[in-house]
Amino acid sequence: MHIEPGIVEPAKLILSYGTGAAAVTYAAKKAFDTVRERGGIALTLGGIATTALTFAFFELLPHFPVGVSELHFILGSTLLLIFGAGPAGLGLAAGLLAQAVFFAPSDLPQYGMNVTTLLAPLFVISEVANRIVPKSTRYVDISYKQALTLSASYQGSVVAWVAFWAIYGQEFGAESLAAIATFGAAYMLVVIVEPLVDLAVLASAKTVSSARKIGLFEPRLYRDA
Numbered sequence: 001m002h003i004e005p006g007i008v009e010p011a012k013l014i015l016s017y018g019t020g021a022a023a024v025t026y027a028a029k030k031a032f033d034t035v036r037e038r039g040g041i042a043l044t045l046g047g048i049a050t051t052a053l054t055f056a057f058f059e060l061l062p063h064f065p066v067g068v069s070e071l072h073f074i075l076g077s078t079l080l081l082i083f084g085a086g087p088a089g090l091g092l093a094a095g096l097l098a099q100a101v102f103f104a105p106s107d108l109p110q111y112g113m114n115v116t117t118l119l120a121p122l123f124v125i126s127e128v129a130n131r132i133v134p135k136s137t138r139y140v141d142i143s144y145k146q147a148l149t150l151s152a153s154y155q156g157s158v159v160a161w162v163a164f165w166a167i168y169g170q171e172f173g174a175e176s177l178a179a180i181a182t183f184g185a186a187y188m189l190v191v192i193v194e195p196l197v198d199l200a201v202l203a204s205a206k207t208v209s210s211a212r213k214i215g216l217f218e219p220r221l222y223r224d225a
Contacts, residue, residue, distance in 0.1 A: 002110070004110075024093055027090060046091070049091065050087050053075075054092050054094070067184075069183050071189070075194055080125055080218075081221065082218060096114055121156075125150050128153045138224055140206040151190070202221075
C-alpha cells in the first residue's frame with residue numbers, strides 16, 4: 001500500500017499532510033483512551049509489540065510492486081483484535097515511520113499518504129467490529145464470517161485510499177484505472193489469508209489462559225463487553 005514517489009507531485013502533497021495529521025491525531029486520541037481504560041503500561045507494551053509487528057510486516061513478509069503501489073501483508077484486523085485500536089494505531093504509525101527512515105528514505109515525503117492509508121481503515125474496522133461482534137461475544141470466539149468481514153473492510157479501505165491518491169495524483173484515466181484495478185485484485189490475496197491468520201492467532205490466544213492477566217492485550221479478547 002506504499003504510494004510510490006512520483007505518483008503525487010510535490011505541489012499536491014499538502015493534502016496528504018492534512019489527512020496524515022488528522023489520522024495521527026485520531027490515533028493519539030485512541031491511545032489516550034487506552035491509557036485511561038487500561039493504563040500507560042498497556043499502551044506502552046502494546047505499542048512496542050504492534051510497532052515491531054508492523055515493521056516485520058513491511059520488511060520480512062513478502063512484498064512486491066503491483067499497479068500503482070506495493071502489495072504488503074499488513075494484518076490490520078489481527079492487530080485490532082489482539083491489541084485494540086489505540087496500540088494498533090500507534091504501532092502502525094510508528095512501524096511505518098521506522099521502515100521509511102531506516103530502509104526507504106524516499107518514502108518519507110509520502111508518509112502522510114501512507115499513514116492515512118493504514119490508519120483510516122483501522123478506525124473503520126474498529127467501528128465495524130463494534131457492530132458485527134455482539135457484546136456477549138469474546139474476540140477469541142468470533143466466527144470466520146466475522147473475521148472475513150473485518151479483513152475485507154480493512155483491505156477494501158486500503159485499496160480505496162490507494163485509488164484516491166492515484167487518481168488525485170495522476171488524474172482520472174484509463175491507464176490509472178487499469179493500474180488501480182490490478183492493485184485491487186492483488187490485494188484480494190490478503191483478504192484470503194488474513195481471516196485465517198486471525199482465527200489461528202485467536203485460537204492460540206484462547207489456549208493460553210494466563211495471557212488474559214497481562215494488560216498487553218485488548219480486554220475484549222478474553223471477556224465480553
